[in-house]
Structures are given as structure tokens and as C-alpha cells.
Amino acid sequence: xxxxxxxxxxxxxxxxxxxxxxxxxxxxxxxxxxxxxxxxxxxxxxxxxxxxxxxxxxxxxxxxxxxxxxxxxxxxxxxxxxxxxxxxxxxxxxxxxxxxxxxxxxxxxxxxxxxxxxxxxxxxxxxxxxxxxxxxxxxxxxxxxxxxxxxxxxxxxxxxxxxxxxxxxxxxxxxxxxxxxxxxxxxxxxxxxxxxxxxxxxxxxxxxxxxxxxxxxxxxxxxxxxxxxxxxxxxxxxxxxxxxxxxxxxxxxxxxxxxxxxxxxxxxxxxxxxxxxxxxxxxxxxxxxxxxxxxxxxxxxxxxxxxxxxxxxxxxxxxxxxxxxxxxxxxxxxxxxxxxxxxxxxxxxxxxxxxxxxxxxxxxxxxxxxxxxxxxxxxxxxxxxxxxxxxxxxxxxxxxxxxxxxxxxxxxxxxxxxxxxxxxxxxxxxxxxxxxxxxxxxxxxxxxxxxxxxxxxxxxxxxxxx
Amino acid sequence: xxxxxxxxxxxxxxxxxxxxxxxxxxxxxxxxxxxxxxxxxxxxxxxxxxxxxxxxxxxxxxxxxxxxxxxxxxxxxxxxxxxxxxxxxxxxxxxxxxxxxxxxxxxxxxxxxxxxxxxxxxxxxxxxxxxxxxxxxxxxxxxxxxxxxxxxxxxxxxxxxxxxxxxxxxxxxxxxxxxxxxxxxxxxxxxxxxxxxxxxxxxxxxxxxxxxxxxxxxxxxxxxxxxxxxxxxxxxxxxxxxxxxxxxxxxxxxxxxxxxxxxxxxxxxxxxxxxxxxxxxxxxxxxxxxxxxxxxxxxxxxxxxxxxxxxxxxxxxxxxxxxxxxxxxxxxxxxxxxxxxxxxxxxxxxxxxxxxxxxxxxxxxxxxxxxxxxxxxxxxxxxxxxxxxxxxxx
Numbered sequence: 001x002x003x004x005x006x007x008x009x010x011x012x013x014x015x016x017x018x019x020x021x022x023x024x025x026x027x028x029x030x031x032x033x034x035x036x037x038x039x040x041x042x043x044x045x046x047x048x049x050x051x052x053x054x055x056x057x058x059x060x061x062x063x064x065x066x067x068x069x070x071x072x073x074x075x076x077x078x079x080x081x082x083x084x085x086x087x088x089x090x091x092x093x094x095x096x097x098x099x100x101x102x103x104x105x106x107x108x109x110x111x112x113x114x115x116x117x118x119x120x121x122x123x124x125x126x127x128x129x130x131x132x133x134x135x136x137x138x139x140x141x142x143x144x145x146x147x148x149x150x151x152x153x154x155x156x157x158x159x160x161x162x163x164x165x166x167x168x169x170x171x172x173x174x175x176x177x178x179x180x181x182x183x184x185x186x187x188x189x190x191x192x193x194x195x196x197x198x199x200x201x202x203x204x205x206x207x208x209x210x211x212x213x214x215x216x217x218x219x220x221x222x223x224x225x226x227x228x229x230x231x232x233x234x235x236x237x238x239x240x241x242x243x244x245x246x247x248x249x250x251x252x253x254x255x256x257x258x259x260x261x262x263x264x265x266x267x268x269x270x271x272x273x274x275x276x277x278x279x280x281x282x283x284x285x286x287x288x289x290x291x292x293x294x295x296x297x298x299x300x301x302x303x304x305x306x307x308x309x310x311x312x313x314x315x316x317x318x319x320x321x322x323x324x325x326x327x328x329x330x331x332x333x334x335x336x337x338x339x340x341x342x343x344x345x346x347x348x349x350x351x352x353x354x355x356x357x358x359x360x361x362x363x364x365x366x367x368x369x370x371x372x373x374x375x376x377x378x379x380x381x382x383x384x385x386x387x388x389x390x391x392x393x394x395x396x397x398x399x400x401x402x403x404x405x406x407x408x409x410x411x412x413x414x415x416x417x418x419x420x421x422x423x424x425x426x427x428x429x430x431x432x433x434x435x436x437x438x439x440x441x442x443x444x445x446x447x448x449x450x451x452x453x454x455x456x457x458x459x460x461x462x463x464x465x466x
Numbered sequence: 467x468x469x470x471x472x473x474x475x476x477x478x479x480x481x482x483x484x485x486x487x488x489x490x491x492x493x494x495x496x497x498x499x500x501x502x503x504x505x506x507x508x509x510x511x512x513x514x515x516x517x518x519x520x521x522x523x524x525x526x527x528x529x530x531x532x533x534x535x536x537x538x539x540x541x542x543x544x545x546x547x548x549x550x551x552x553x554x555x556x557x558x559x560x561x562x563x564x565x566x567x568x569x570x571x572x573x574x575x576x577x578x579x580x581x582x583x584x585x586x587x588x589x590x591x592x593x594x595x596x597x598x599x600x601x602x603x604x605x606x607x608x609x610x611x612x613x614x615x616x617x618x619x620x621x622x623x624x625x626x627x628x629x630x631x632x633x634x635x636x637x638x639x640x641x642x643x644x645x646x647x648x649x650x651x652x653x654x655x656x657x658x659x660x661x662x663x664x665x666x667x668x669x670x671x672x673x674x675x676x677x678x679x680x681x682x683x684x685x686x687x688x689x690x691x692x693x694x695x696x697x698x699x700x701x702x703x704x705x706x707x708x709x710x711x712x713x714x715x716x717x718x719x720x721x722x723x724x725x726x727x728x729x730x731x732x733x734x735x736x737x738x739x740x741x742x743x744x745x746x747x748x749x750x751x752x753x754x755x756x757x758x759x760x761x762x763x764x765x766x767x768x769x770x771x772x773x774x775x776x777x778x779x780x781x782x783x784x785x786x787x788x789x790x791x792x793x794x795x796x797x798x799x800x801x802x803x804x805x806x807x808x809x810x811x812x813x814x815x816x817x818x819x820x821x822x823x824x825x826x827x828x829x830x831x832x833x834x835x836x837x838x839x840x841x842x843x844x845x846x847x848x849x850x851x852x853x854x855x856x857x858x859x860x
Contacts, residue, residue: 342603354604370720371605398624398726400616402668404594405608411669412608416617416719416726426719428608439624450607453599460604 002117003159003295005124007269008053008151008306010046011256011313012037013431014320014329018143024323025138034257036320037132037147038431039329039408040448040462043070044080046262047128048087048447050151054126055088057305062155063088064122065095067113069105069129071178071185071261073098074449074457083459084128086355087447089389095122103176103226104287105129105261106150111291113154114163124155131260136184137332144229146257150265160304161272161281161295165213169205170289173197194228199236202284205292206240209282213294217242222271225284226263229253242282255314269310275301318433328408336406340453347458354460357392357445359423360385370423391420393466396441401434413437417463430462442466469565470742474694475702475857476575477506478819480684483807484651491529491583492539494683498812499540499579502685507698510540513687514573516547519560519580521810523549525600526592527583530811536579553846554760555709556580557814558853561686562707568688575693580816581683582809589679605716612676612761614848616668617719619763621726623670625778630670632781634661636762637674637804639790644801646832651680651807675762680807684815691860702822705839706745706856708738713850727778731852732771732845739854740773743839748773752795752856754824754837756817758845759802769797772843772854796834799824814853817842821857 014036022029037046047068055063066088068081075083081096095116099105106129113125130149135141175193178185187193202225210217223246227233230250237247248270252263259266264285271281275297283293320326327333352358352372359370364381370390375382399415413429415437429437430448443463450460479501481494489497503510516537520530529535533547552559557580564578584592597610623630638658644650656674664673694701712730713721736748745751757772759765769780774788774795783789789797800806800820803813821840823829839858846852 338598340598340603340607341600346603371717373717398617398621400613400620400668400671401666402608402610402613402616403666404590404610404612404668405598407608411666412613414608414613414617414668418722422722424720424722426606439620450604453603458603460607 001159001162002114002154002156003162004152004272005155005158005160006054006058006153006305007272008050008056009266009269009310009313010049010053010149011035012041012046012147013316013318014038015317016143016320016326020320020323020326021143030143032143032254034143034146035148036326036329040430040450041132041147042074042449043072043130043132044074044083045447045449045459046132046147046149047084047130047151050130050149051084051088051126051128053306053309054151054153058153060088060090062124063090063094063126065113065116065125066090067097067099067109067125067127069099069109069127069261070131071100071103071105072132072134073100086351087459089356102287103261103263104285104289104291106265107285107291110152110154111166111168114166117154117156124153127152127154129262129265131262133258133260134183134330137327144258146259148256148259148262148266150262150269152265158300159298160301161275161297163293164296165209165294166292167205167209167212168289168291169201171201172288194232198227198286199239201286201290202236203240205284205290206282209292209294215280219280220246220282221279222246222248222275222281224248224264224267224271224281225286226258226267228258251314266310272297272301272304273307273310277301325409335408338406338451340451340458342453342458344456357390357461359388359390361388368422370425390423390425392445394419394425394443394463396437396439396443397424398439399437401437415463417443425461425463427460428462430464432465467569467571468742469569469704470706471703472691473565473568473704474689474691475704475822476508476687476689476694476698477502478684478686478815478822479505480649480812480816480819481682482649483680483682483809483816485585486681487585489681491527491581494583494681495536495539495579495581498683498685499577502577502687506687508575508687510542512575513542513545513577514575515545515567516542516577516579517550517560517564518547519550519556519578519811519815520582521551521553521556522596525596526587529583530581552851554758554810555814555844555846555851555853556811557684557816558818558842558844558855559709559814561815561818561855562709562853564688565704565707568690575687575689577685577687578815579683579685580812580814582811583681584679584809585681592679602716606719610668612668612671615761615764616671618726618767619670619761622763622767625727626781628781631658631662632766632784633670633675633762634658635784636759636765637661639784640759640798640802640804643791643799643832644805646830647800647806650801650805651678652801652805671761671763677760677803677808680809682807682809682812682816684812684819686815686818700826701860702825702857703860704855705858706739706741706743708735708742709853710734710738711851715847715850718848718850728767728771729845729849729852731850732768732843732854735852735854736772739856743856745856749775749795751839752841753839754799754821754834755795755797755841755843756800756802756820757797757843759798759804760808762804764845765798765802768843768845772841791832791834799829799832799834814842814844817844818855818857825858
């Protein structure tokens with residue numbers, strides 16, 4: 001049996017509300033809100049967060065591949081998935097690939113993963129769908145899109161939802177596009193796209209999938225597809241002709257926003273969170289065609305490790321205080337330019353420590369060190385160090401809220417925290433309400449963008465309040 | 467021969483500290499050197515070797531990469547000169563190295579100079595930019611000089627259940643002292659209310675908890691004890707000189723056994739200096755001190771590291787006025803780094819100069835009553851290097 005064996009979500013902590021947007025542009029704004037990636041987040045860091053959650057309680061050793069799906073990969077050229085793999089401390093002997101091009105990227109990655117596992121090429125494959133959706137300031141899309149990531153694990157042990165049937169349709173259509181160098185996507189006439197492109201393809205894919213599976217529409221418990229907004233999703237659902245009960249609620253649209261390539265995966269997770277054993281789920285993923293999957297929840301669905309995590313991620317929120325701050329987060333405003341010293345040569349040499357968070361432990365006296373060192377400070381034993389993976393959770397020992405370093409979100413909270421399992425970490429805090437940061441606070445390490453010295457992105461770890 | 471008891475201070479001098487927009491690195495060096503020559507009662511031609519303390523040439527100024535800057539500027543070539551750099555302990559480190567050269571008998575008369583020209587660039591382009599744009603690509607990013615010491619301030623206030631008022635009181639004391647020092651960067655008093663309402667810099671440190679970005683130069687001239695009497699009767703002796711290191715620049719905040727309440731480098735440097743000087747109870751035997759108050763919290767922590775107060779009790783010296791000008795152990799009588807300013811390479815020698823001036827009774831309005839034995843202390847990096855010098859009457 002091949003299917004989904006786990007999932008994880010990451011919803012950035014910040015929310016842009018209709019109220020804040022309305023106040024900025026003079027419109028009513030409305031009651032909706034959307035998730036906004038922090039200034040130090042991008043598709044890579046959000047993918048890491050979703051997959052880190054997906055991997056909780058599982059062994060990295062069983063992972064044979066990692067696929068990253070996104071329309072907003074921070075690097076147009078360079079292995080984004082390899083970076084996520086390294087931050088997850090996955091082994092070198094795995095397959096990795098970036099999937100992009102349209103919001104269907106996650107389905108393409110998912111299909112490749114299924115085929116890989118079926119063919120015996122990997123025991124398990126991780127898929128992250130992660131998108132930071134840019135919308136033109138002042139446009140209606142500004143409140144409709146959202147930033148988030150969803151992670152899935154595909155394998156054959158402990159399957160929570162089995163893949164029963166798959167079909168793919170490919171159709172060229174100029175509907176939504178973004179060319180090299182462009183920040184914001186263009187959309188062709190909305191009614192044309194929705195009524196002449198999306199809906200007919202969703203219908204066709206659903207019908208062909210059901211025909212192939214030999215099932216009628218009333219045998220389907222949940223129908224999952226991404227639409228531009230909650231209202232359109234409702235309309236589409238009616239037109240597709242499935243039971244009313246098989247429709248998903250619109251809270252992802254209203255609380256996170258349409259998260260592009262991540263949206264289909266988050267919606268699928270939404271369906272899995274409430275699925276009962278035996279439930280049949282149809283998952284339709286549109287974009288340059290349409291992929292359609294029939295999944296069936298197994299009796300392990302109710303005990304899925306992350307059940308309930310989507311709701312928690314939606315609730316762990318902090319409203320962004322002003323529209324100006326939102327523009328700062330997106331880099332839309334001119335800001336103090338800094339060029340911190342860095343070098344890919346250094347980062348490559350220190351990858352195990354900087355990206356994988358490996359310290360060392362003295363073979364002679366057991367003393368642990370992060371960052372790693374060659375000579376033990378306690379017993380002066382030289383070059384006899386074992387690899388030691390530092391804990392990812394800890395407690396703030398001391399901290400300061402520093403108003404000097406340039407940042408889109410002052411002050412920078414710098415903290416030194418005692419880690420579970422020994423050792424200490426020192427660095428910036430992330431997603432942190434500075435007024436509430438204090439000694440004794442529980443934190444976890446999270447993978448973030450640190451700076452863009454020398455024109456490339458320098459990622460590192462920050463401490464996030466739990 | 468060791469330094470202690472054998473190396474004499476013939477004279478000291480330092481230029482006006484501040485934002486010296488109309489003086490360059492070399493002007494300040496000339497001003498400080500000629501004050502020191504006069505104080506030492508020597509002719510420049512008597513200097514046989516020199517040490518130049520400049521922490522970061524090319525970072526904010528453009529001079530001082532090597533010792534030849536000094537030799538050329540003061541027209542002392544061909545004497546040998548080497549540049550010394552050891553974070554904020556640079557100035558005293560230059561003195562320590564110069565003292566070794568005298569003690570070993572290689573030279574009769576030498577000079578140690580400290581010069582730092584930090585205000586060729588805006589304050590923000592000076593030390594803040596160093597932290598933002600230099601250093602390890604990812605470790606400690608977001609760290610600033612006040613941020614380093616603010617970590618100690620947070621912990622110290624937390625552990626000792628104190629409010630930030632105690633920090634403000636250090637600033638008030640040093641501003642009071644600085645108001646009587648015509649060469650200080652800041653020469654005005656502040657109130658506790660001003661200190662507590664000042665904008666935050668690196669919390670809990672506020673504006674008045676931080677030393678400024680300053681230009682300055684300071685010079686000390688050394689000789690052997692036997693020669694000193696012939697050259698200048700008003701000489702002083704180095705009674706003890708300790709230096710120590712602890713921890714790495716990019717790793718100390720990662721060390722699990724660092725309690726963020728004290729600096730081992732200072733403790734070890736002090737221990738060594740006291741042993742040489744035969745001091746067993748520094749709180750009683752030291753009469754006047756200039757310690758490294760880069761930030762107000764550092765001064766309180768120095769009290770404990772230097773043995774002026776037991777662990778966790780340093781703040782009481784401020785609360786009880788022990789370290790004020792009228793107190794039992796006046797500290798930072800010239801305003802400290804807080805008000806004199808902190809041109810990094812020059813600071814240690816300016817501090818030594820202030821202590822010598824107190825011992826020699828030349829401090830005018832800020833002169834303390836009893837000053838036979840004085841101490842100068844500098845702390846560098848994130849607390850990873852320190853120097854302690856004990857000086858006194860022969």
C-alpha cells in the first residue's frame with residue numbers, strides 16, 4: 001500500500017487584516033485576514049518548517065527523497081530542495097528536486113513521489129509545497145493571497161491515506177502568469193479563467209478519475225481543490241455535482257489566504273484532519289492542466305501524529321501592526337542597505353554546524369561544544385571529537401532587545417538559551433513579541449534567512465517562542 | 467627582571483577626547499605625545515622604541531596599520547615601533563608590551579601610545595557597522611557592543627532582583643566626574659530621571675548607559691626605576707600588571723558555563739596584578755581606580771571581578787556611594803569611558819593617565835583625598851581579554 005504517511009503545516013505567525021489594509025488604502029477592508037511571511041521567511045524556510053513538523057517522531061534515515069514545490073523559490077538557479085534537505089539534516093544519499101512553473105507543482109511532486117515509492121526507488125519521500133505569494137500593493141489580491149507551507153510524507157509503512165487512483169490532464173492556457181524579473185503574477189479576465197479554464201478542467205479531471213475508479217459521485221466523502229477564494233470554491237463545488245457534505249469549509253481562504261502552490265496541500269491536510277477511516281477523498285490540482293487523485297483514509301488516520309496541527313497553526317497568530325510594516329517585511333520600501341561579510345567557501349566548510357546544527361562531543365571527557373572546536377577546553381584532547389546534534393528546544397537564559405542593528409522589525413531580540421540535552425545557542429529571536437520576551441521563555445530553533453551579504457541568501461537558525 | 471616594581475612611569479599625556487572633526491589621527495598623536503614628553507621631562511630624541519595601540523585601522527579611519535605611522539608622525543624614525551591590537555584592552559596591552567622591553571633591559575626609555583580615530587564616519591558607521599558588516603557570516607549576527615553587555619545587564623538585574631535604576635546611578639556618578647574633566651567628551655551632569663527616560667539602545671541599556679563614539683590619543687613614557695629618579699623625580703612605579711584571556715569572540719555566548727555575571731578575563735588579570743603588587747584585599751588597598759565602564763553594567767560587574775565587592779554585591783558600591791569621588795574607593799574619577807569617551811586604542815592609556823594624575827595630586831576639582839595606589843582596568847571583545855595595571859608611589 002502506497003500513500004500519505006504523515007503531514008505537517010507551517011503558517012507564518014503574522015496576519016495582515018482587512019482593517020489594516022482598509023486603513024492604508026481608504027477602503028472598507030473587510031473582515032478577512034491572511035498569513036504574511038515574516039521578513040526572514042521565504043519558500044525555503046517555510047518548507048523546512050512544514051517538513052520539520054512532518055518528520056517529528058520519524059527517523060531521517062527512512063527518507064529517500066525530498067521534493068520542493070513552489071512558485072516563489074528564493075533561488076531561480078541553485079537547489080532549493082537541497083538546502084531544505086540540509087536544514088532537515090537528511091542524508092546525502094537521497095533524491096531531491098525542485099518543482100515549479102504553476103500552482104500544480106505540488107501535485108507533480110506528489111505524483112513523482114508516489115511513482116518513486118511504488119517503483120521501490122525510495123522508502124519514503126518528503127514533499128513540501130511552500131509559497132510566498134506576492135500581490136501588488138493596493139490590489140484586491142493583497143488580501144486574497146497568503147503565505148504558508150504544507151508538507152506531506154509519501155511511503156508504504158503506516159499509511160494514513162492510500163492512493164487508489166491517479167489521472168493527469170495537461171492543457172496549455174494563458175490564465176495566470178509571471179515572467180522572469182516580475183514580482184506580481186498577472187491574471188487574465190477572472191470570469192474567463194474561472195469559467196472557461198478552471199472549472200471545465202476540474203470537472204473533466206474529476207469525471208475521468210471517477211470513471212477510472214468505477215465510483216459514483218455519492219461515494220466521495222471529501223472533494224479537495226484550490227479556488228481563487230472561498231466563494232468561488234463554493235460555486236465550483238456546486239457545479240462539480242458532489243454532495244454538499246463533501247465540501248470543505250472556507251477557513252483557509254479567510255484566515256490564511258490563497259497560498260498558491262501550497263494551497264492544494266493545505267486543503268488536502270484540512271480534509272485529512274477530519275477524515276474518518278474509509279473516507280474517500282478526491283484531490284484535484286489545477287495549473288497548466290489538472291492532476292486528480294483518489295485517496296482513501298486508513299484506520300491509522302485518527303492517530304495521525306499531527307492531527308489538529310492545522311487549526312493550531314491558524315490560531316498561533318499575531319496581527320501585523322501596520323501596513324508600513326507589512327511593506328517592510330516584503331522589501332517593498334527602501335531600507336538601510338547592509339552587506340555583511342560572508343563567503344560561500346566558509347559556509348560550505350561549516351555546513352554541518354551552520355545548517356545541520358551539528359556540534360561535537362569530546363571522546364575523552366564528554367564535554368560538548370557548539371560551534372564545534374578541535375581541542376577540548378576541559379581536557380585539551382585534540383581532534384578526538386564525536387558528532388553531536390544539538391537540541392532544537394531550549395529556555396532563554398538571558399536576552400536583550402537591541403535597537404541598533406538594521407532590521408525591518410526592530411528591535412532585534414538577541415538571546416542566549418540553554419538547550420535540551422546540553423549546550424547553549426545564541427542568536428536572534430524570530431516571530432517574537434519583544435515586549436513579552438523574557439528570561440525563562442521556552443523557544444525552539446527555526447530555520448530563517450539571516451542576511452543577503454555578497455548577494456546570496458545566508459540562512460541560519462533563530463529562536464522562536466513556543 | 468619582571469615589570470612589577472621595576473618599570474617606572476615617567477609621564478603621561480592625552481589630547482582632548484571627543485568628536486575631533488578638526489584633528490586627524492596624526493594631530494591627536496602629536497598633541498598627546500608632546501604633553502607626555504613635557505610631563506616626563508624628556509626630549510623626543512631619548513625615546514628608543516615605541517608601541518602603537520590602534521584597535522581597527524581602516525575600519526573607521528585610515529591610519530595606524532603599522533608602527534611606522536607613529537615613527538613617521540613624531541619624526542622618531544628609525545626607532546622600532548610595532549602596532550598592538552587587543553580589542554578594547556589595546557591601550558593597556560601596548561603599555562604592557564612596552565614595559566616588558568624596559569624590564570628586560572633592551573631599552574632605557576620607551577613610549578606606548580594609543581590612538582583611535584572613530585569619528586571620520588558617522589557614529590552608526592563606526593562600531594555598529596563593524597558588527598553588522600564584519601565578522602563570522604552567521605554566528606552572533608545581530609550582536610552589537612551594547613548588545614553584548616546588555617545580556618549581562620538582563621541577567622544581573624534578574625538574578626539580583628534589581629531595577630534598571632542602579633544602571634542610571636552609575637551614569638549619574640560618571641557624568642558628575644566628567645563635568646570636572648576639561649578633556650572629557652561629555653562634560654555635563656545628568657539626572658537619574660534623564661538616564662531612566664533616555665531612549666533604549668539594547669535593553670535594559672539606555673542611551674546614558676553607553677559610552678560614546680570618540681576620537682582620542684593618549685601616551686605614556688616608561689623607563690627603568692634606576693633611571694627614573696634622574697629623569698623625573700615625580701615618577702611612579704608599576705606595582706603589578708596582569709593580562710588574561712577567556713573564550714572566543716564568536717563563541718563565548720554559546721558557552722554553557724558562562725554565567726553572564728562576570729568576566730573571567732578580568733578576574734584572572736586582577737589576580738595576577740594583585741599577586742605582583744602584594745595586594746590581598748583590593749577593596750581596602752586600592753585607593754582609586756579607572757575601570758572599563760563601556761556600559762554602566764560593566765562598571766558594576768568590574769567591581770566584583772576586581773574584588774572591590776563580593777559576588778552579587780557590586781551594585782551596593784554605587785548605591786552606598788563607595789565609588790563616588792568622596793567615597794572610600796573612587797572609580798572613574800575623570801568620567802570613565804562613559805564621559806571621557808572610548809577611542810578604543812587610546813582608552814587604556816587615558817585611564818592609566820587619570821590614575822597617575824590622581825596619585826600625583828593633579829586632578830583639581832575632581833582630586834580625591836587619598837590616592838597612593840591606583841588601578842587601571844580594560845576589558846575587550848565580548849569580555850574575552852582584560853588588562854589590569856596597579857601603579858603607585860615608589
